[in-house]
Amino acid sequence: MLLLWSQDKIPQLLNWKAMIPPKTIVLVNTWAIQRDPKLWDKAEEFIPDRFLNSQVDFRGQHIQYTPFGAGRRRCPGIKFAVAGAEYVLANLLYWFDWKLPDLRRCEDLDMSDYYAIIIRKKVPLHLVPMLHSFS
Ligand code: HEM
Numbered sequence: 306m307l308l309l310w311s312q313d314k315i316p317q318l319l320n321w322k323a324m325i326p327p328k329t330i331v332l333v334n335t336w337a338i339q340r341d342p343k344l345w346d347k348a349e350e351f352i353p354d355r356f357l358n359s360q361v362d363f364r365g366q367h368i369q370y371t372p373f374g375a376g377r378r379r380c381p382g383i384k385f386a387v388a389g390a391e392y393v394l395a396n397l398l399y400w401f402d403w404k405l406p407d408l409r410r411c412e413d414l415d416m417s418d419y420y421a422i423i424i425r426k427k428v429p430l431h432l433v434p435m436l437h438s439f440s
Contacts, residue, residue: 339369339371365379399437401437402436404432404435405433
């Protein structure tokens, strides 16, 4: 995530007062940053609405939220990934109406996750699709 500007100089990072020797591999703990209560209100809660009317976006300009990384090694597939996700989601929402099985309420969904190389839902999401009627 962090590349040195020059191999022969030891860069000084912002105001961390940390000296990083050349050729050091730096791993940034984005998992912790993205859950930092100093940066996020109710950091551990799943609140997608927090992004409504928010300046924070996912393209790597805001350090508190970097799902695609940031800087020169940021994910080069970002546009492809976003277009693909939007295309699939838009089609699923356009063609189907969705409900939870057993008359469960959205509020009862278990949104807890577990951490591996990527984060997954601990409890898989089960939904019932019904073909949308346009009439
Ligand atoms: C939702 C989907 C995706 C997410 C969340 C994601 C996230 C990431 C992240 C976090 C990195 C590491 C960035 C860093 O080190 O700072 C990365 C790297 C990379 N991603 Fe993605 N990615 C996604 C989709 C894709 C797609 C669709 C492609 C290609 C078509 C792609 C190609 C790459 C490549 C080649 C790298 C390595 C870049 C490098 O090391 O210079 N990614 N991605």
